[in-house]
Each structure stands twice: as structure tokens, then as C-alpha cells.
Amino acid sequence: MVLETLFSDFKVSAHVDENEASPSPGPRWAHTFSALHEIGEAYLIGGVTSAKDLSALDESVYCLNLRTLKWEEVETEKGTECGVCSRRAFHTTTQVSDYELVVFGGWTGIKERDNAVYVFNALKREWTFPQISGRTRPEPRQGHSATKINAADIAVYGGWSGESFCDSLYILDTCAWSWTKVETFGISPQLADHTCYMKEWWLHFSGGFGADGENAMTHSLDLVTKEWSEQAESGRTALLDFSLDRIAEVGQSELRIGPYLVRFGGCDVSSGLYEDRNYSNVLEARQIRGGEDAKIPSKATHHNRASSSDVNYGPVQVDLISPRAYHSCTQASKFCVLAYGGRDKAQAFGDLWIIMLPEKIVLDQQAGSKTESRSVEPNEVVLHSRVHPSLLQGTAREERLIERHVARSQITDLVSDLRNSVADKDTNLKLERMNHRNKIEWLKEQIESVQTDLQKLHSYKESLDQVQQLESGEGNEE
Template sequence: MDDFGVYAAFGVNGPPQKLLSAEGSSRVRVAVPPSVRQVVLFSSGRWGERICVNAELNDSDRMPITIGKLTPYNKCLSWEQWEEETWIDSVTLNVSLEGGNLSTEPEVIMAVKEYTPKDTAAPPAARELHGKRKRAQTAEEEEGGNDWTKRREEEENMCPNATSEKTTPVRKVRGQAKGSQKLFASGADTTKLKGAGEKGAAEMQGTVGRTPPQSAVRTKSRQAKAPAHTAPLASPSGRWGQTLCPIDAQTAILIGGQGARMQFCKDPMWKLCTEDMSWVAAETLAEGPTPEARIGHTAIYDPDSRRIFVFGGSKNKKWFNDVHILDTQSWKWTMVEAQGKVPPLAYHSCSMFQGELFVLGGVFPRPNPEPDGCSDSLYIFDPRLSIWYQPIVTGDKPSPRSGHSACVMQERKIYVFGGWDTPVCYNDMYMLDLGLMEFSAVKTTGNPPSPRSWHGSTVLSDTKFLIHGGYNGNNALSDAFIFDIDTNSWTEVRVPELSVPRAGHSIITMETAGHRCFSEEDEDADMNGGRTLLVFGGGDNEGNFYSDLTTVAVEELLGAI
């Protein structure tokens, strides 16, 4: 007998209600009462051939508020109203089963059996439950530092651009018209960023395209009310704040990110094959507990152990300091029970050196009434001992910052560029000598990039790395620069493929078919032969999230110097 079932509990006191069973319909729709502020969805019994259970909380226009998925390895989901910025009245839970012997029964529409204990106070008024302006005033809601609100701008820590003008972004007022939402808003001077990346960038409202659209502003309002579709995707949805991690010469893994309507991506994990530039949805390929949806995390691959390490990030008002490991040989996730202390961090940098993770900077939450802070600390994670520790470092270390980049050069130096902290956006450069564990400020020549954060960076050769795009406190950027560590010089490069403004995107270099280095005399020939730069995702601060994959031959970039 097949005892499989999918259940939901509505509210902290609500009893579980069976939504799907082995014999019934494979789809169900449930109207969530206005008094319910928590929903827990879980499965029970043997999964058999079943693949997954898709779940969506939709608003009255049937637009997804939040999305999740049950699998044989992740059998429980939970949502809370104060974590979902668009949770309002008339919320509907839609649940559908994939795989197994699917029933031909029509979709079932159910009502929630509400449960109210006798000693429980009456629920708050409807306006208080979904009144965004009222919720924006509470100190508790400000603790995560993720809600961009003009009325609290005296506490906000945003990043100005390089001028003396007050062009720092501000958080959008929670009643502001959707038509004016952007990835990052610009406005009056402020005093707090910090978790801004997640909510600030999440303020993008509009189109999701595989390529940068030319008329996004005109299509924004029309697409905002389009019904959600559940057809399988052939490629990742548009997003920013994700990670794209190469694991071998032809394969990279995409993890996490956030897209339109401040929603964390329903398709959080993909595998990219560069032989034919094809994508494969990979969330259900790996066993074990997958990381919770997040943004501002890091993912780095260790070629010796052939494992991906995912650390930190944030989700709405949740902050993470967990370490998840994906073994790319067994395709199994594990969560590390680490010793030592490391704070929850987002928008930090993470570098691999001799099998250890070097985590620098980032945003961390503080208790009220203090705003979130940027870190200048260096933490090291040793996977062999599953322990965090702080090394003794000397020299002139970088000031606290987040949204910066870090490139490991010649397996002995980490170059740190850019980022921001109250109220400054940086374009300075620091180098950490991994042998001496000594920081030093790098005096550069040439035309440097303007101050920025959330830019893309990648190593091009043994002596050169690239900085592209990012956010300067007002606009998303499209310029590109190459830094030469031999001469400590910057050179701006102009290639058509890198002309689209992007922030929060991913840049990697990989072996790809069709690109070969023809100059054997090139000093970088041993490294850039057959290598290609790949750019994925990001946003333009004009209402667009990208899902396009742009490629540029590394030899073309180096030839443009």
C-alpha cells in the first residue's frame, strides 16, 4: 500500500491537513485565511518514483509571492508572513505533484479548517497584518537591515558614487508605486547599507529576459500582471546575486539568486555544459539537504576534493553562517557541523587556498537599534577539521566593506578590490600575501575603475584579472578593466559583449569549444588558450533581470589591452 501524502499546517496552532495523497488528484489549490501568518508544507510516506512537489503562494492576481519545492531529500517547507514582503489578503497555496503514477483527477479546490484556541487573543486587524507602512516602522522589521525605506534614511548605510554629490541609493517606501521600483534606488544621503543588496537589489520590478531587452520599461507593467506559468524551463530564470561555479573544463554549477518581485528563484540550481552551452535543471539531481534559498552567498570549488563549498548569504531577514558541501562525484549535499565561530555574513568574498576557505568582509546583522555592519575580518575554514578560525594578519588591511571582489593570483596572493561601507563606495586595491599573511595597499597606475560594488571579476591569466560592471551608488555600470599585477596598472578594455550595464552578475572563465589561442609567443598562452569568459545574469537598475549567457574569448580581451 502506498502511504504517500502531502500535508499542510496553517498557522502555529493549526492541525495538519492532507492536501495530496497517492490515490487522489495531483494538484490542489487552497485559499489561505487572512488570519494565517505561517504555512508549513511537508510530505510523509514513501516517495517511490515521484520527483518533486511544487508549491506556490500566489496573490490575488495569481502572481507568485514565494515559491518552494519538496523533494525526497527536502521534505518540509515553511513560510512566514513577515518574511514575504508581498504577503497580503487573498493568498492562495497551489501544490502540484510531479513524477510517479500521476492521477488524471481534476485539480482539487480546498478550504482551510481554521483552528483558534480559546485562550488565544484575536488576530491583529487586517490592516496591521498587511499594512506595509505600519510594519516598516517597527524596530524588529529593521533588524535584518534588508528593508530599503526612505523614512528611515537617517539610519541607512548606502553607497555613494565617486562624486561629492549626495547620490546614494535609498530604500523604497513600502507604499511607493511599483512603476518606480529599481534594482537600486538613488536619492538623498543616507547612513546604512548593509543588507541592502538583498532587498535593495530586490526592488527590481519588471521583465525577466534571456537577453537584455531594449524596451523593458514599456513591457514592465504589462508583464507584472501576467499569470504565472509552471512549464519546465529550458534555461535559468533571470536573477542577480547568484553564484556560478566551474567544476571541470566543461561544467559549471549555478546556485541561488533572486529575481522579479523580490522572489527567490524557483529554479535555484542549474548545470551548464559549455560544449554546447546548454543548461540542465540540477536541483533534483543531488541527494541530501540542499541549501535554503539565498542571495549574497559564495560558492567555491576545490579541485582536489572535487567539492563545492557554499557559505553564508541572506534571505529576507534570515542571515546564514552555514557551510554546505556538494560532492560533485557522488552528487550529494551535506551540511557541515563546524566548530569555531564565524558571524552570519552576506556579500563577502571567499577564496580557496591550499584547501582552506578565506572569507573576508561582508555584511553582518547587529541587534537593534544599531544598523547592520560591514566586517573587515578574515575568517578561515578548514574542511579537514571542520573548524573556523581567525588567523593573525599584519600590515595595512582593507577597511570594512561588502560587495567587493577577491582574486587569487599565482596561488600566493589575494587581490581585493572595491566594495562599500557607510557612506563610502571604494575603488581601492589591497593585496594579501598568503605566505606572510600580510596585507598591503596596492599603489596602482593607469585609469582605474570608478568606485563600485557588486561587480564581476575573474582571473584571465597568471598576471591579469578582469573587473566588469557593478553598482556605483546610482547606476549599474558596463565598463571593463584589466589589472596587471606585474606592473600594478589598470587598462580599460572595450568589447561589445560587455557593453550592457550589469550588477550582481557572475563572471567565470572556462574551456569552451571553438576558441583557441593562435599566438604561441603570448606570455599568457599557456593559460588562455581555448579559454572563454562567460557572463551570466545580473540586473541593470531599470527593472530588468537577465538570464542571458554572454561569451568573450579570453584572447580577445587580452588583445584589447
């Protein structure tokens, strides 16, 4: 069941699963939620299940079927190289193929923080623990970012080690399974609970907090020269209030969708305690200015002008959704984003929200896909047949509804044909049984007839023997 409300250019709806037997993930925050478009599924991994107990960690994996919007708790298997990924939160999950997710780091409770790499294969539903090489590995951390920068490499930055904020960049090669620490130049920001996206050959970091409190800047790293730069966030103020200036950007969600960034929620760090922070339900999309995405150029062909961003849609306060942070969002189709869970001052949430994107963002994705290299975020446009109609809009939704109607009609016809076929086979079987019964009765009659004839023959034989004996006796007397 879907309840829809229009907020500015966004349409927001709550998905309510009316099937009480459906194994919903329940309330949780600091988890990850990743859509695998090629197989039409989204996977929710880990998280904290209580707002009052950080040790309430979960190791479960839940699968949301994007065709039916039904949840399933996944029974994962141990891979050949290691066991199941342990319970964790504040970790990152990055898609590396059509059906594989890489999980790194996070808060694990017992060991506090982790720097292990796990790979989840959605087709086999199996965890593996690849053997990683490299002289320098990232220290255990939580609240970091992990961004895919090309087909094989993931850039891991920032986070909290338990003693300090991290300010180093590491590259994980998922083909060779090796770590490389990148030497950078300039002032590298110390950040945790931030967001990161890639445009051209720049990594842009925003939100989060460090030793000096909230981060009000966008920090950009040139992957060619390895130099840092920074600029003030457009539309931000120095006030720690919750007007529509998007000041709440700790624990927010941010998705790169074509030439746009879609952001939702977040909180401030006015207190180190989660229950004393201010939470937001502001939603916005910011268009990314600049050139097209491309392979990282050589220094000879490189320019050092970072892309800028302008606010295009929002910010708008979405009253239908409770203010929250540490939720997780994923793009379910080119038309919409799914948001799950999160927390506020007092509670953790276990709700699933569908956020339909403005029409221009949908159209710009289609236009951008013809000119931009999409190696950063592969498979962002889902085939309509692999998602539920409520995740589509316009003609795509109508086509999907028609497709479902046709499919249901075909299934109904198939079931009817099968029933008729079964009925025909049942009738034929009954006729064959009747024929067999008739044959059995006939055979019984024939057997009885033969037995009667045998008895007669036996009687005739006895009579014949008696006659022969009499004749033999009379001959002897003469």
C-alpha cells in the same frame, strides 16, 4: 581600442568596442563573470540592469570571445532535464570542468530567493537542471559564496535568506549531485556579500557584513577538524573611511591567482540603501603565506595553523576606474584580470576593464604551478593563442602579435590562392562554354547538312519513282 594607464605596479586599461553592432551586456551589477580558458571564452550571467530598480533582473547569458574581445548574446537551449536558468542576481557561478559552469541561488525577484542548481554547458550552450539528492539542502539565499575545494565538491557558505544571515556550510558533490550539511565547531560567522578562498585545507572568509555590520575579520574554517578561527585583517582600521586601508569590502571582487589574492572595489554598509553607501576603487594584491595546496589530510597528519596574508602590492586607488561594488572579475590570462560592471550611489556600469598584473605575480604563478596542486582553480594559465594580445604582456604579447601577423598572412595567402583558383575555374568554365557553343554550332551545321542531304535524297527518290512509272507505262503500250 585600449586606453592604458599605469597605477603603481598595476597597469589598467579600458577596453572600448568600436563595433557599434556588438551586443554588449550593458550596465549591470550583482552578476557573475567566468572565464573558461580551454575554449577561450568568458561568460557573463544574470545581474541587475538598473541601480534604482532591484526588480530589473536579467536572465541573459553573454559570451566574451577572449581571442577577439567581442561580445555575443548567447541563444541558450533547454537541456533534457529542465529549462533555461531564470533571471537572477547575487548568485554564484563556479567552474566545474573545462566547459561547464554551476549556478546556485540568488535573488530572483518573483520568488525572491532561490536554492536551485543549474548547469551551463558552454560547448552545447545548454542549461540543465540536475536532480539533487541529500536530506538537507541549503535554504534559498543570496550574497553567499561558492568555492571549489576539490575536483568534484563546491563549498557554499553564508548569504542572506530574506529573514536572517546564514552561518551554515554545505558541500555540493557535482559528481553524485548531492548536498551535505557540514557540522562545524566554534563561532561560525554570519556573512553576506563576502569573499572566500581556499589555501591548503582552510577556507578563508573576509569582507561582507552580518547582523553586527561590516566584517573586519578573516574567518577561517579548518576542513579537517571543522573548527573555526579568526584573525584581524592586515592593514585594516576601525574607521569607516576610504583611505587605502581597504575598509570597503562589501561587494568587492577577490580572485585567487597563484599565491596571491587580487582584490578590487567594494563599499561599506553605513546605510542599508545602496545609494547612501560609500564606494571604493582601491586595488591590491595580497600574498598568501603558508604551505602548498594539497589534498585535505587526515587528522593524524594535520596541523591547525592557518595561513596568514601580507600586503605585497597596493593598496592603490585607481582613479581611472569609477568607485564601485558588486562588479565581477575573472582571470583572462596569467597576465591580467578582466573586470565588468558594478554600481555606485547613482548608476550601474557597463564597462570592461583590463587590469595587467605586476610582473612578480605573473612569475610566481609559473613558479607555483610546478609545486602547488592547482585542483582548486583548474586551467588558470591560458594558452597564448586563445586570448587577445591586449590580455598579454612582454614576450608573450610579442609572440601573440607575431602569431596573429603570421596567421593573417596565411589567411591572406589562402584567400589569394582561393581567388586565383576561382578565377582559373571561371576561365576554364568560360572556355568549356565556348567549346560547347562551338560544338553546338558545328552540330547545327551538321544537322542542316544532313537535312539538306535528306531533302536531296527525297528529291532523287521522287525523280526515280517518276522514271520508273514512265518506263513501266511504255512497256505496257508495247
